[in-house]
Amino acid sequence: MSLNKAVFMLLVALFSSFARSQSGNAEKRDSLLTQDLDEVVVTATRTVRQLSSLPLPVTLIPQEQIARTGVTRLNEILSEQTGIVMTPDATIGGGEGVQIQGIASDYVLVLIDGVPVVGRSSGNLDLSRFAIGNIKQIEVVKGPSSSLFGSEALGGVINIITEKPTSEAITGHVGHRAASFNNQNSNFSLNQRRENFGYSLFVDRMSSDGFDLATGDNGQTVNPFVNHTLNGRLFFDVSDKAKLFASGRYFAQEFNVAPSTAEEQDANAHLRLDHDASGKVNWQYELYYTRYVTNEQTVDPIDNAILMDNDFNQQLLRPEIRYNRRFGERNTMTLGLGYNWETLDRSLFAEQVTFDSQYLFAQYDFVPMEKMNVIVGARFDNHSEYNSQLSPKLSARYNFSDHFAVKASVGSGFKAPDFRQLYLDFTNVAGGGYSVFGKDVEAAGIQRLLDNGEIANLVVDPADLGARLDAESSVGYNLGASFKKGKLSTDINFFRNDFRNLIDTQILASRTNGQNVFGYINRERVYTQGAELDVKYRINQHLNLAMGYQLLYAFDKDKEAAVEAGTEFARDPQTLETIRLARGDYFGLENRSRHTFNAKVFYEVPKWDANANLRVVYRSRFGLTDRNGNGLLDPWDNSFVDGYALVNLALGKTFYKKYEVRLGANNLLDFTGENPLAAQGTQVRVNPGIQFFTRLNIQF
Template structure:
């Protein structure tokens, strides 16, 4: 919606927008029938031309029910807005780091609210994201997510706006996040490096936890297939000046096995515990302090089999991973148009993996990563349609592990700025971020987004931005030997000494690529375009988004030598550029108590260097029509959701169909590209259903099934087959 300030004239209609306590609602937004709009001042006042009498206008403000009224001829009118915390689901924070309505965000945004999370039967974050057509989940070092064809390395995962660390081979395992206390999930598509820096090249997933009001206690439990039990409890003690929320969760599962003929399980049995608390204190109307704490611990065990020189060796493993977050925030609002926020964020991630062979010889692999960030952000509403933000920060990140030599550390200083300009029928967001990094030097990431309201039902959005991803510790400093299998991996800066060590031990049989030609790793960079239309009329809405991502200096893993045991030694280098392009479609329709939602994504993801080589005939019997592009990407993804909500009897039913098209899985002919039908994993259709009933507003029972048709393919280790579950929750509210 576009906003414009008008000067009140004598014949104007004077609106006074108030809450239920007769207090003014500052900067409430008023939409006119012609699609244009106005914004109230700090006293909740707005002036409309007398010619608008008897027309219907829409009034909305953050935290209040959207209200439609027909204007009267009276020169002064009062509009009372009803508070509605659920309406906050329509507010987006991640896209601009300021609160804005989703209709006013000039970039592709998806919001997953509490109702969607509950209907999915989700226990962990992966369960929720799996039902999004615009995302693809993969099983590489845990359950990870792809966005617009870009892998998990390029998707930044935030918890209440702060980054979560602890990636294995670049993958953040989504199973680490419980969902019972999630308020909503914001998915921002396209590079967000202008606000969040490295790892946000593909986009951002911000997990926003619940911020309850009042005093209440709730307990939840859900049991599902594979002896999986999820227990949770929430406690909220909130007063006039003090807020306190506590969330506890215990999760256990026996795991599952898709190949019983081999030792061990596809997904190991494990137990996980989560503790999260939020504390807030309001010193005055101008000064507020909040402190968020989170702790997570997981323990697992499994059995494996390794083959060395043709001999099968049984292995037994145990693992422990722990992470914590500490996030104090001070917010100072000296005036209604100025806010200064200081944030400190300390997070740590630790793992310890122990492996026993059949002779009880044990090896340990400890890993410890920490990140500390200090940041100040200033937001200045210097006119009603101009909001400027500027921030400055410093972060340090360190890793201590046997696989690296000693304690390694990165430091970075950054500066970011953003301006949001809203006019009559359009809005513009301009932003940048400048980083000075101790390893890869300076980096500037710009972004521009624009929205134009063609009519009251149709708007157009376009967003262009640059992103970057710095080489991580693994790619620069890794010194790793898998003793069970017999391969080596060296970071780019450890390559020369690694080659010398292997040669001294007489382990190399052939050098495949001269290590001296690799050079120093450069940061990966991208240029991205997102553009599309949104059409909405009454209860029907359709959104389209075309995207194109161009990535340069892509860092890839490749072998540089063959060893005497026929294994290989690997390293990292900038070797190619890729592009991903496609179309996303989201539509929804509400008919009586039914809601219909349809999502679809078409994707092309290819290596430009390989594509050029194919065109030049460098690959035998490969042409542009049978070159399939990057592995593990589906060209077609779709979902269809039908839900029924009966408010009179407090029950709901949901039926959801999910389709993932075929995807490249293996290189069978040894040419290192996807070009044969046999190299594809088949497509998969999953049918999910759920139903719930609420009694006396406090007790809720639920039952459901995911993957009702029990569709399983061996190439997807994240899919265990049919999952049945039952759940119960009880809310004791004062």
């Protein structure tokens, strides 16, 4: 018997035995079957659960809130949520990623209808490529979620849930949004449900002239672009007990960077069959395929010489089977197993590379006593390129009354070394000749440079070249409480995430041209900890207030210990004096703000069929990178961005129940800021400034 099969049979036996012992404890109706669909989530447990009953920290962004804000892309709506920050890369114009509880975007898994999207050419996933005009809600699970979703869910999960057709009549909308920088966004949707068959179609087109954050340079920070999104879905009830879902999505984008070229394509196909074998047993069979392709060619505008080719072709195929079994009325066991086949063909790699892995997971969601809910689960991943991983998780919620509850969870997460960290073989000729090698090719790369006489000094022991990279791992803790009574709703959550074996770059050798050769190594031990507070208050039927605050501490443990031991120093750039750092001088990890705050006011005027909302997002100061060479952020670094607030306003009115006009401004106070990494004598802004928009939407 194989290891996978043995582990799977053991988990089935343990969970089945435990479930039978609990089946007589519950007498009430199953809450999973009786909830208002507007208040349920599926990502946290991979089953339908009421949001207010979960023992985990979860953020739900409903369709109505998205529509009222007037935003059109995933990154825009996420940036206004508590504990979620859109962070710029340290490089100017390097894009931005999403940060959850201080955990970087590399470790946050993004899903559409429960299946993953790919396309992380440099770690970050560009969330601006996801149109949100046809979604029902966005679900964000904070903290390690590898017990259900495996690699990349080390820091959390963002799941985009698309809406389903419900009306027998043909319904849909057509809309157009015009905004600053000649940003034009048109979309169209069509939905219908007739007896046992339903379908939906969504088409979106966006174009922009882009913008430039840096003055006096050639080109723009964001180049002019045009992109298209096409999403079609089919729903078919094969019988009373079997339901079929099929979906296809295609995204294409082109940038105007002549004489250079840059384009990307993102396509996926998703097929799922839900089978209710009995009143207590449900099977789900899923097949998913996705492909992400980019073609970039950098051309010298003077002599048209090709400076760099960067082609990227990533594919993922994943079949999965899930089994749900109810015991009694309130206890549910979930078992699942699946297979991942992933391949990447990239011009910066010596050859096409392939991963494959097998996984199984188990979860038991039960009510051991009347006021308590417990969820216990684990996942086992067997991967072709790194050690097998076991990711357990335990969470619990206790309702002291109808209004007050406490909840706690602890779980582990992991992230496998990615293709780039294993197979990258890159020399930047245009950038001075530095080289970067992935772990599996670094020995051959160094030997090639030695044979060519291009190595001046080898920094590492040759015996260490090519040593296996371990998967990055974390353990996350969350402890919270919620109070909901009348018009007031309050949630507070304390969190801590401890990380081991984070993959960092290291210098392998120095080249004869004065540049370095870089590789990857397991080195960093870091942690993030803090608290999140969400408060919602309904002043009256038409006026709602919401506020959120996050306090965050994020540190490298080794650097923290070195500072406390008095072995870390900094040089004052003014006096050139060398200063021993004290504990209070260590600011923390890059791109993390100690304080973030958001406030939202939503107001409705029913007699005018109008509404308005004002949203404020604040980030306190943060450092982009170490500038004085001691490997940490301290007061003598000059890479800090000052704290700032973004104020967004949207006004909407509906005419004749079908025609909606929405006007607004994002960054109403016209904040631009200044990037401290700009070269001397130049100015680089953090934000392009105020962005006005207007939108017309017609429902039918």
